Amino acid sequence: MKGTLISLRTFLDMIQILNLGSSLGIVQNGKLTGYSFSSIESVTWEKDAIGYVVRITFLADRGCATEALLIPLRDVTNMPTWLDTTAGANVAVNDILSWITSGTSTPPVLNNILTTLQAFTEYEAVYVKDATNAVFLEVRVWNQDTQTWSSVPTYYAPGSNVAVVPVAPVVYLDPTTTLASWYSLYQNGVTRTPELLRVTTNGSTPAGVYSISFANVGTTNATVKSQTLKPGETVGFTGGGMNNKLGAISYTASATAELLIAYVN
Numbered sequence: 001m002k003g004t005l006i007s008l009r010t011f012l013d014m015i016q017i018l019n020l021g022s023s024l025g026i027v028q029n030g031k032l033t034g035y036s037f038s039s040i041e042s043v044t045w046e047k048d049a050i051g052y053v054v055r056i057t058f059l060a061d062r063g064c065a066t067e068a069l070l071i072p073l074r075d076v077t078n079m080p081t082w083l084d085t086t087a088g089a090n091v092a093v094n095d096i097l098s099w100i101t102s103g104t105s106t107p108p109v110l111n112n113i114l115t116t117l118q119a120f121t122e123y124e125a126v127y128v129k130d131a132t133n134a135v136f137l138e139v140r141v142w143n144q145d146t147q148t149w150s151s152v153p154t155y156y157a158p159g160s161n162v163a164v165v166p167v168a169p170v171v172y173l174d175p176t177t178t179l180a181s182w183y184s185l186y187q188n189g190v191t192r193t194p195e196l197l198r199v200t201t202n203g204s205t206p207a208g209v210y211s212i213s214f215a216n217v218g219t220t221n222a223t224v225k226s227q228t229l230k231p232g233e234t235v236g237f238t239g240g241g242m243n244n245k246l247g248a249i250s251y252t253a254s255a256t257a258e259l260l261i262a263y264v265n
Contacts, residue, residue, distance in 0.1 A: 015071065023036045043093050051084045052088065053071060123141050124142070127173040198259070200259075202250075210263075211246070215261075220257045
């Protein structure tokens with residue numbers, strides 16, 4: 001019996017080539033067709049009047065002659081290195097041969113499926129308060145396979161994606177009460193205490209203030225955080241959020257480099 005020549009040129013739509021792990025997948029007109037790697041006899045390329053074509057021949061089945069599959073490279077849309085050139089044809093042949101011989105790596109299509117499945121991970125997130133009264137978000141992941149929660153919860157400060165370890169013991173908070181309290185705080189704010197200092201000696205500001213500013217009202221240079229602050233210059237810092245605080249800031253001052261320091265507790 002004479003074999004069949006399968007030419008993908010007979011379709012007008014573009015072609016997508018997939019490594020399905022144990023077979024070569026080809027998508028045309030929204031239809032996926034698979035060709036088992038174990039049935040492939042050879043892979044090469046040829047050039048005709050239209051362009052470069054990958055030619056795949058298959059092992060004879062039940063006495064039939066070898067079939068061939070032709071893939072025009074100019075119509076392949078998802079393999080950017082499979083160019084319609086000699087170099088691109090060699091890359092295409094090498095890729096297909098490596099897919100055939102590889103039995104250890106996870107196929108790209110299976111990786112995509114795995115990523116999609118993992119995207120539907122279930123979790124539980126609740127507000128907690130530790131021994132220092134700091135509030136954290138406790139996150140537990142649900143294992144679909146074992147139908148159990150993750151053994152160790154992960155804790156995050158509000159607005160952060162960096163895991164932290166709260167100070168035990170941890171107390172669970174009523175989310176309704178907590179959110180109502182935060183909303184009230186957002187609406188009404190908190191009364192802060194301003195402080196104003198004039199200094200002529202070296203020192204550092206207290207840690208934990210919400211904002212601070214320095215003004216050199218002297219006649220010679222002072223320094224703030226080891227940087228020169230010239231006469232008449234001012235510099236300020238803020239925690240940048242409702243409850244963010246600043247660390248201690250060192251400065252140098254003198255009788256001729258007097259600093260006016262204003263901060264909010």
